[in-house]
Amino acid sequence: MLSRSRIVDAAVDLIEREGADAVSMRRIAAGLGVGVMSLYNHVPNKAALLDAISESVLSKIEFTDDPSAHWTDRVRVQARAFRQIAHHYPRSTMVVFSRQLHSTAGLLPVERALSTLRDAGFEGSEAVRMLRMFVAYIVGSLLREVGVTPTFAPVRGDATTVDVDPALFPEVSSLAPYLTSCDHDEEFEFGLELLVQAMSVRAGKQAGRRSARG
Amino acid sequence: MLSRSRIVDAAVDLIEREGADAVSMRRIAAGLGVGVMSLYNHVPNKAALLDAISESVLSKIEFTDDPSAHWTDRVRVQARAFRQIAHHYPRSTMVVFSRQLHSTAGLLPVERALSTLRDAGFEGSEAVRMLRMFVAYIVGSLLREVGVTPTFAPVRGDATTVDVDPALFPEVSSLAPYLTSCDHDEEFEFGLELLVQAMSVRAGKQAGRRSARG
DNA sequence: GTTGACGGACGTACAGCGTACGTGCCAGTC
DNA sequence: GACTGGCACGTACGCTGTACGTCCGTCAAC
Numbered sequence: 001m002l003s004r005s006r007i008v009d010a011a012v013d014l015i016e017r018e019g020a021d022a023v024s025m026r027r028i029a030a031g032l033g034v035g036v037m038s039l040y041n042h043v044p045n046k047a048a049l050l051d052a053i054s055e056s057v058l059s060k061i062e063f064t065d066d067p068s069a070h071w072t073d074r075v076r077v078q079a080r081a082f083r084q085i086a087h088h089y090p091r092s093t094m095v096v097f098s099r100q101l102h103s104t105a106g107l108l109p110v111e112r113a114l115s116t117l118r119d120a121g122f123e124g125s126e127a128v129r130m131l132r133m134f135v136a137y138i139v140g141s142l143l144r145e146v147g148v149t150p151t152f153a154p155v156r157g158d159a160t161t162v163d164v165d166p167a168l169f170p171e172v173s174s175l176a177p178y179l180t181s182c183d184h185d186e187e188f189e190f191g192l193e194l195l196v197q198a199m200s201v202r203a204g205k206q207a208g209r210r211s212a213r214g
Numbered sequence: 215m216l217s218r219s220r221i222v223d224a225a226v227d228l229i230e231r232e233g234a235d236a237v238s239m240r241r242i243a244a245g246l247g248v249g250v251m252s253l254y255n256h257v258p259n260k261a262a263l264l265d266a267i268s269e270s271v272l273s274k275i276e277f278t279d280d281p282s283a284h285w286t287d288r289v290r291v292q293a294r295a296f297r298q299i300a301h302h303y304p305r306s307t308m309v310v311f312s313r314q315l316h317s318t319a320g321l322l323p324v325e326r327a328l329s330t331l332r333d334a335g336f337e338g339s340e341a342v343r344m345l346r347m348f349v350a351y352i353v354g355s356l357l358r359e360v361g362v363t364p365t366f367a368p369v370r371g372d373a374t375t376v377d378v379d380p381a382l383f384p385e386v387s388s389l390a391p392y393l394t395s396c397d398h399d400e401e402f403e404f405g406l407e408l409l410v411q412a413m414s415v416r417a418g419k420q421a422g423r424r425s426a427r428g
Numbered sequence: 429g430t431t432g433a434c435g436g437a438c439g440t441a442c443a444g445c446g447t448a449c450g451t452g453c454c455a456g457t458c
Numbered sequence: 459g460a461c462t463g464g465c466a467c468g469t470a471c472g473c474t475g476t477a478c479g480t481c482c483g484t485c486a487a488c
Binding site: 036 | 465
Binding site: 094097098104107108110111114115118124125127128129132133135136137138139140141143144164168169170171172175178179182186187190191194195197198199201202 | 308311312318321322324325328329332338339341342343346347349350351352353354355357358378382383384385386389392393396400401404405408409411412413415416
């Protein structure tokens with residue numbers, strides 16, 4: 001029996017195997033051994049299916065939040081949880097990023113994050129701003145890692161040959177070795193640590209007089 | 215007479231007017247008062263055209279770098295220049311973000327940024343890491359602003375009504391006013407300032423004695 | 429002036445797309 | 459038995475990208 005979740009799962013599989021461009025209602029139906037129009041009994045249209053895919057991927061984020069841990073560690077854990085799911089479904093993640101979702105699938109992560117930020121001493125608009133900044137960094141990082149967007153390492157994939165004019169681009173040329181290679185894990189952790197430290201400073205300023213929560 | 219740049223310009227116009235989904239070779243040709251296949255005399259295929267669009271948009275970034283200014287201000291200026299062009303071509307920016315570009319169109323910004331980072335005291339891999347982190351933040355922010363990706367304000371557009379269960383999501387519920395509204399300018403500047411400050415701290419550590427910004 | 433070559437504009441054609449619409453099968457309820 | 463509603467499915471339409479062939483204007487060589 002066909003069902004919405006079976007369709008979504010098949011679509012995610014197809015995306016991961018052959019890329020987002022390969023996704024068509026016909027291909028999904030064929031993968032399920034089913035007629036094309038049968039899908040429309042469970043999904044109103046393709047756009048809604050893509051939204052459902054986004055929701056499905058987002059809901060797979062594992063948030064094992066430990067309220068007793070220090071808030072900085074909780075921030076790290078949550079950021080990595082986000083990243084891990086993106087690595088597990090890289091091509092579907094691109095679909096998520098390319099769609100505006102109005103669902104509540106992302107509510108739980110937001111709730112957890114805000115709770116953590118409150119423990120860090122951020123209140124009101126400051127907490128929301130911190131959250132948005134963090135999400136921006138994570139999304140931007142994942143967009144680079146997933147490979148669809150700018151590693152801004154504009155040299156050839158072959159790390160040995162660099163076809164950049166040193167006279168025109170001295171910095172790019174001299175830093176070419178670092179620009180061509182990219183250890184995504186290190187890169188992500190570097191930015192994460194920087195942000196956490198920046199948040200710590202800000203938290204100290206804000207909560208300076210008042211007592212921070214344990 | 216048809217030309218590659220005329221085609222690209224027409225495509226960008228079409229994207230901005232009617233969205234990326236509306237872009238088809240036929241529509242572009244019609245907009246130019248030209249037959250569909252004529253386009254293929256100047257562009258090998260649609261994918262290449264989209265790449266050309268990305269390149270065109272990126273090349274429009276205005277970098278009026280002032281080497282005499284403090285590096286923190288130069289960072290700010292460069293970040294805002296990036297953002298400004300994204301605001302000028304919001305829908306085309308999404309096309310840029312959704313494509314992996316191997317062109318050298320983004321080289322000049324990278325060169326300027328690395329030069330600025332060098333002045334800040336960052337060398338080698340540290341400079342590249344800083345650049346990548348900054349780009350990640352900017353890209354993530356723009357992705358939110360351009361509206362295609364998660365403002366993570368999962369409540370309704372109507373700011374007065376919030377359909378979130380306060381029992382299940384107390385933080386989201388209590389911060390709803392801040393989550394529903396989003397002043398993109400303030401939001402961007404907030405994260406920008408946080409990053410610049412974080413970089414200042416790091417620069418101080420790395421370069422030893424250096425004038426901190428007041 | 430004639431001829432030949434060539435590049436660009438264009439029409440036709442084909443496979444694939446999303447999906448509106450209609451048809452038929454089957455389970456459940458009077 | 460008749461009726462109803464949900465689901466699987468086929469057909470069909472208008473759209474897409476683009477391979478291929480054709481036509482025409484320009485220019486060089488004779």
